[in-house]
Amino acid sequence: MHSARREGKALVRYVARQFLLSLAVLIAVSIVGFVLLRASGDLAQRVAGAEAQAADVARIRLAYGLDKPLPVQYLEWAQRAVTGDLGRSLFFPENVSTLIAQRLPITLGLGALGLGAALLIGLPLGTLSALKPNGWFDRVVLTVAVLGQAMPPFWLGLLLIILFGLNLGWLPVSGSSGWQNLVLPTAVLAIATMPTIMRLTRSGMIDQLRADYVRTARAKGLKPVSVIVKHALRNALIPVVAIAAVQLGALVGGSVVLETVFGIQGLGYLAWESINRADYPVVQAVVLVLGGFYCLLTFVSDLLHAFLDPRLREQ
């Protein structure tokens, strides 16, 4: 009873600490992003365009408040960002927050689909290849994983477009009108993510299957399938859960390239368009949202970790 309460307290303290840390990281990300966008060149000049007169550039600098000192600009922006007001786009009529609310679900959905597909394929393959390390199945799967890791995702996307879109004509080449548009990008994301998940499952399973408790369970005469799935896989999954969360963050963060290839109107595409139009309020907001999403995922993954593995809370 007493120790249970103490453990609960430790957990609360752990959660609070991780939360504060995530918040601090997010604030730091927003500062670094803000400074990088303004320090790498003359933003007003970029907004005005290369052929703009000096007077126009000066007017834009004044109108958008780009003449103020950096800390002042940041604090004004942050003050509004806290209330959910991320400013106005220089191109779209909508608020930046509205734009992001429209585009974020598309990118998140695609990322979740890709991760889901990767888990669906990667977990069984990793488990099966761990049963006989260095057997023929293991070697084939490892080779596929190594090849999958070596392919640049945007190139793989174009290859799939050539094969399924142009040569076979099965699937649409670009756009975001129906579910068919999501098949190829999901496949690319899955192929890019699967190797990591598969390798991690495999190495985790190899360790678990060697462990004493698995040998005991086997000696007791439990069925091999139930030993593998109920005992070993459950423990091998702990690191996979942590990596899966981080991978989702990476998928969403890397959406710029893939959404451009497939013409999907998600957050990445929005960022890409906005960069090329010097629509910096949007770029700023996307950096913040992606950074926030990553922080959220690592926070959740830390929590899951702490629940699954009590030793972590003690530290």
Place this chain on the structure above:
Amino acid sequence: MAVTELSASGVEADTAKAERAHAIRRWLGNSGVVIGGSLFILILLATLVGPWLVQHDPFDQSLVKRLRPPVWSGGSWEFVFGTDHLGRDYLARLLWGGRLSLLIGFCTILVAGIFGTTIGICAGYFGGRIDFAVRFFIMVRLAMPAVLIALAIAFIAGPSLHLLVMVLGLLLWDRFAVVARATTLQLRNSEFVVAARAMGCSNLMIIRRDILPNILNQLIVIATVELANAVLIAAALSFLGLGVQPPLPDWGLMIAEGKQYILFSPYLITLPGLAMMLLVLAVNLLGDGIRDVTDPEAKGR
């Protein structure tokens, strides 16, 4: 007396020779090192020597010779890999593009490696507040959407090769820092470091003579991973138009230029991607192999 000394040193030489033979066998017995290493050397040679062997210049344009197909789909041996939309020899551009990709990759890991290793060692060696600051810094870096930031900086500052290397270098240091920190942490309280400290060696001297040589293997493995990463991200940036600029040949840029002709000349896209895949594959295999040989505990991870 002289005879015994002679034979003793002979035995020593024999064991040294046997050890060396054993080490060579260990390296050559690893399929990752052999396959990845030879593929990597082959690519290095091809990009270093290749451009001098190809008779065409990668910048020579010719409107009458545009979009010639490669030799296996009805082209001539004059342009083995065909020509691009401006009539430039695709083989020459591939080889020059590889040279550029490797140059960008090596420069990037140099920048990232020096930066990441320095702060990683400091964090692991000094611990305390420095360690906390570095760990926080790593978390911030990981939470930043790297490709997006790189694109935005390249747009605002105007794309150039120097900028590309600097931006990539400052975005890819995290793994160097993580590994350097963790391994330094393990070494910090080892006997030889404590002994060196007791003898009055300065921190800088201990780091340089006792710590750095001992974490070099792990750093080399990270360097191979990051080399592959740098090549892939640089290609993605060039593909999006904010990395290497035309008319320079670069694999990512070549894929972007070939996108318009995807229907009738798909080789414009498949060939540079295949080249990139081979390079990344070679580097990854080599890295895995080096890790397996130098750190047998982590085998197969």
